Amino acid sequence: MAQGAPRPEALIKWRQSAYQVLAWNSGRIKAALAGPYDAREVQSAANALAGVANSGLAGLFTAGTAAGKGWRATTANADVFDDAAKFRALNEEFARDANELARLAGGGNRQAVSEQFLKVAKACKSCHEKFRDTD
């Protein structure tokens, strides 16, 4: 590993943090769609989602971080590193869906937001199925 590069634990911690932010803000949107719809709350959460989705998540999965512990042991599986092109492609798809969600959230149309949120959730799921070890 190059000198001065972040330690694997730091990178793993960082990426787990990024996914934690995604999960949390997805939860905010889910709650808003399930209960009283607060457009400002949804916009704020959607912006956070899009912000993280566009921040180069794939770049946090560098060589040497396939195993290890950040906040907890990583659940990234070997395919992330063996099939990096596919992983990046899914990441980009997710970012596009999240951008669209943030755009729609600004319009305040609950139905449109709901449909787009489903797309985002599917993007999460398709990536997790292939690239995350579930316990």
Added chain:
Amino acid sequence: MKVPPLIVRGALAAVLLAIGSAAAQTPPAAAAAAPGPTPAERAIEYRQAVYKIVAGNFGPLSQVAQGKAEFKGDAATKQAARLAQIATFVGDAYPDISREGKTRALPAIWTNRKEFDQLVADFGTHTKTLAEVVENSSSAGEELKTAVAAVGNDCKSCHDKFRSK
């Protein structure tokens, strides 16, 4: 859609039965201690994740401003843009339930919320400026150093007042 009443009653009975038997087998205290983190723990974990990303992006910019690392436009632009983005929702990471727990966040955040919110707003303003400055920079000039310092001061003044040592 019409559902035959018998099936509805059957399903309801099954649900009630399930609840009844769970209640019969589980003492109330154990039922309350659900597996996994509590909402408060999750909120605190979330907040720490947010700050991990803040630190991960501000660290390299600070290094550049101090002349300890080389200015790389693409990376710096991304880092500053992320910071500006995150700054918009840092304040949301302090719900009331996250006040107690394994956290260095001081109670003053909740008792003196106005001042806290003002510091968060300053952080938002200064990270936005930093993102603009970095985008228009080709080296670590004075303007960039000033913009980084402004953000660094926001971090510090908030930590001094609202984070335990």
